[in-house]
Amino acid sequence: MDLANAVPWGRSLKEYQAMFGLSDDDLNKKILGCGDGPASFNVEATERGCQVVSCDPVYQFQVDEIRRRIDEVYPEIMTKMRQDADKYIWRSLSSVEHLGEVRMNAMSGFLADFDAGCQQGRYVSASLPSLPFSDFEFDLALCSHYLFLYSDHVDRANHLASIRELCRVAPEVRVFPVVSLDGEVSKHLDQVMTALSADGVDVSLQPVSYRFQKGATEMLVAKPV
Numbered sequence: 217m218d219l220a221n222a223v224p225w226g227r228s229l230k231e232y233q234a235m236f237g238l239s240d241d242d243l244n245k246k247i248l249g250c251g252d253g254p255a256s257f258n259v260e261a262t263e264r265g266c267q268v269v270s271c272d273p274v275y276q277f278q279v280d281e282i283r284r285r286i287d288e289v290y291p292e293i294m295t296k297m298r299q300d301a302d303k304y305i306w307r308s309l310s311s312v313e314h315l316g317e318v319r320m321n322a323m324s325g326f327l328a329d330f331d332a333g334c335q336q337g338r339y340v341s342a343s344l345p346s347l348p349f350s351d352f353e354f355d356l357a358l359c360s361h362y363l364f365l366y367s368d369h370v371d372r373a374n375h376l377a378s379i380r381e382l383c384r385v386a387p388e389v390r391v392f393p394v395v396s397l398d399g400e401v402s403k404h405l406d407q408v409m410t411a412l413s414a415d416g417v418d419v420s421l422q423p424v425s426y427r428f429q430k431g432a433t434e435m436l437v438a439k440p441v
Contacts, residue, residue, distance in 0.1 A: 222274050224253055224286045225293060226322035227360065229260035234308075234426035235392045236358050236435060245355035248386060250344060251362040254282060256325035258338055269338055269354070276341040279330045286323055290316070303399055305427045345377035349385045357386035364394045364402035364436075372404040376411050383417060383440040392424060393432035400431065409436070416441055 232238060232255070243266050249257055252270035261268045274282060297304075297312045309315045333339045342348050344362075359382060363375055370378075382389040396402050412419045418439040427433070 219274070219277055219281060219285050222285055223289050223293065224274065224282060224323065225361075226254035226256060226319055226326050228255070228318065228322045228325075229257050229264075231426065232257045232261075232358070232360070235360060235424055236390045237422065237424050242356060246353075248349070248354040248357040248382075250347070250357060250359045250382060252360065254286065254323040254326040255360070256322040256329075258333060259325050259329035262329075262333075262338065269340060270333075271340040271342040271347065273341060273343040275330075275334070275339045279327055282330070283327055286327075290320070303430055305430060307427060309428060345374060345381045347381055347385055351384055352387055354386040355388070357382045357389045359389070359391045361393070363391050364405060365396055367396040367402040367404050372407055375404045375408050379408065379412060379436075379438055380415070383412075383438055387439060389438040390435050391438075392426070392435040393429060394421065394434055394436050395429065395431045399429060405436070412438055 227235075232249075236242075243261065243264065246267045247261070247269070249255070249268060249270040251272055252258060253272050253274055255270070258268045258270045277285075294312060294316050297315060301312060309318060330339060340348065344359075359378075363370065363378055367375075379389060379391065382391075394402055394405050409419050418441055420437050421434045422437050423433060424435050
């Protein structure tokens with residue numbers, strides 16, 4: 217991974233709860249967050265006594281390198297968000313400026329926790345579709361804002377291999393969103409779901425309460441049986 221190509225953008229525990237419909241019972245499970253990047257989900261959940269491991273290729277870099285990259289791309293992301301503001305629902309996040317504040321708070325929490333989290337094994341440098349974990353090492357695997365969102369950059373075979381790998385390491389997988397960057401349902405979704413069903417995986421779409429990107433109202437839930 218080339219850090220110069222990374223676009224760090226972190227989300228909070230509150231957002232993860234809404235994106236993935238996480239109940240208190242879910243938070244008592246051993247959770248893998250795949251592609252978490254600089255989210256504060258891990259540190260906030262850990263502070264609540266949860267067992268969370270996050271994996272992302274950006275974790276191969278030092279905290280100061282990640283911090284510099286965040287500072288480099290933040291103005292560019294904010295400019296893009298202002299240009300595309302009509303693609304989003306400004307309710308829980310009331311404005312582009314409010315979004316920036318929430319994201320920076322989340323990323324600051326991540327940066328403050330990163331070195332300690334690495335030492336404790338809570339941040340693991342890894343990327344789909346090959347993860348360095350044992351079969352069913354986790355109770356629940358989450359994948360936020362990677363699969364389906366980047367459908368023009370990640371092909372269908374990679375989507376399928378990635379979800380199969382998540383199903384290998386956890387008996388329940390949740391992926392959000394299932395729309396691509398244009399707000400339309402991913403062109404890969406139907407065929408990926410069909411292939412997973414043929415594998416014997418119980419796969420479904422379930423509504424979530426999170427509302428930000430227009431059209432992003434559901435998560436994919438996969439349960440290998």
